[in-house]
Amino acid sequence: LDETAGINASHASFPSDGDHDAYRNQSISLNLSHSFSDELEVGFNLLDNRGKSEYDNSYGRYDGATGQSLGQKPYTDYTVSSASGYVDAKLNDSWQSRLELGHSENRDTKRDTLSDDYSAFNTYRDSVNWQNDLTLDEQNSLIVGGDWYEDRFHGSTTFTENSRWNRAAFVQHRFKSQWFSTELGLRRDQNQQFGGQNSWSGTLTVPVNPDNDLLLSYSEGFRAPTFNDLYYPDTQYSNPNLQPETSKSYELQWRSQLTDSTRLEASLYRTDLSDAIILDAGKPQNVASARINGFEAALKQELFGWQGNLGLSLIDPRDRDSGHTLARRARRTVNLDLDRQFDQLGLGASWQAISSSYDDEANRNRLGGYALLGLRSSWALNREVSLSLKVDNVLDKSYARAKYSYLGESQNYREEGRVWMFGVTWTPEI
Known part of the structure; x- marks a missing residue:
């Protein structure tokens, strides 16, 4: 259960937007698995999130009778849920097979406290995934399978397309020897709305010595826009003319075990979209x-019982036609995590620094950089029950991840300040 009186997300807009925008979320998750033998396991996963989220609409509500924009107090009732089940079986010494069935729902209902405005946007997905791991000999193995999903849409607005399916087949070959190892894969997607696409991938791993590996990899990607991307009721946040995204990625990676307690990984990469x-x-x-x-x-470093993880990311994301930086992509990011376990007590801290970025493709609206500090702790009462306490944005920093426009001026959407969260985790042995 997560509930907050919220913050005023926007700065300047209609007077009705000056209130705090509350948020309420109720969540439950269930994961069950049972092994009938060493060769057969079945499992079931359930997740349900539902709640209410208030927000500000700086554009207001258009009144056809007066031709004016009026203030709103909009909110969204939402439900995000999923259920899946799987069977994982070792059919023989060389064949492991897993079949998984799933269903998910994303339901949004938008309302306005100051008017009768109403809109519903509900999407549903049914999915099937079948993967087979085949051991051919000591050096060669195959992964063969396929997946299928169907998306459906129901809402207060009628669209020409209200469902679509995607089916795919994939195969990957793995080879491992003393001198090098390889992976070569092919995936074929057939999308009802956007047609077919082949995606190749390959990796070459060369052990330079017992402590260092060098990897060269290539991969292709295919991403169809979601129904939300295409048809979300508010045309400010959707685009029915979107085309699927394709990509080609090249990467050179070095992995090194510097000492028994220190590991370093570094990568250079390029992605063309x-x-x-x-x-x-x-x-x-x-x-x-x-x-x-x-x-x-x-x-990754272990020092005096503390587990440390330091990450650095430097990117140059460019629109090749305009030369502009891609929107909402920070060029520099640093992450630091420290954790230590004292018997039943666990302590940890996280620090993240993110450089400035742009909110728009034209690079006119700049989002400032920021740094956030988080603290966490946990206490194991017994083998089944543990307590946790987490504090995000300890220093109560003000920052923004997005902007909006009001009367021709760009304004920051506010983010939450210091946040406390207490949790109870129960893991029963059945």
Whole structure:
């Protein structure tokens, strides 16, 4: 259960937007699994989130009778739920097979306290995934399978397309020897709305010595826009003309075990995107041609009983036609995590620093950089029950991840300040 009186998310807009925007969320999750033998396991997963979220609409509500924009107190009643079940079976010494069925729902109902405005937008997905792991010999193995899903839409607005399916088949070959190892994969997607697409991937791993590995990889991607991207009721946040995004990625990675307690990974990569789906002032748009050059490094260190993880990301995300930086992508990010376990007591801290970015594709509206500190602790009462306490944004920093426009001026959407969260986790042995 998560409930807050909220904050005033917007600065300048209608007087009715000056109230705090409350948030309420009720969540339950259930994960069950049972092993009938060493060769057969079945499981079931359930997740249900539902609640109410208030927000500000700086554009107001258009009144056809007067031709004016009036203030609102809008809110959304939402439900996000999913259920899935699987069977995982070892059919013989060389064949492991897993079949998973799933269903998910995302239901949004928008209302306004000051008027009778109402809109519903509900999406549903049924899915099937079947994966087979085949051991051919000591050096060769295969992963073969397929997946299928169908999306359906129901809402207060009628669209020409209210359902679509996507089916795919995939195969991956793995080879491992003393001198090198390889992975080569192919996936074929057939989308009812956007047609077919082949996606290739490959990785070459070369052990330089017992403590260092060098990896070269290539992968292709295909991402169809979601129903929310295409048809969300408010045209400010949807675009029915979106095309699927395709990508090609190249990566050089180095993995090193520096000492028994220190591990370093570093990567150089480049991603070329066609029809990249980006948010431009909150609305999804296609960028004809974009590329992202990046460097990432991760250092894992154990020191005096503390587990430390330091991450660095440097990227240059560009629209290749305009030369502008892609919207809402920070060029520099640093993450630091420290954790230690004292018998039943666990302590931890996180620090994240994010550089400035732009809220729009034209690079006119700049979002400032920020740094956040978080603290956490846990206490194991017994083998089944544990308590946790978490504090986010300890220093109560003001920052923004997005902007909005009011009377021709750009304003920041406020984010929450210091947040406390207490949790109880029960893991029964059945």
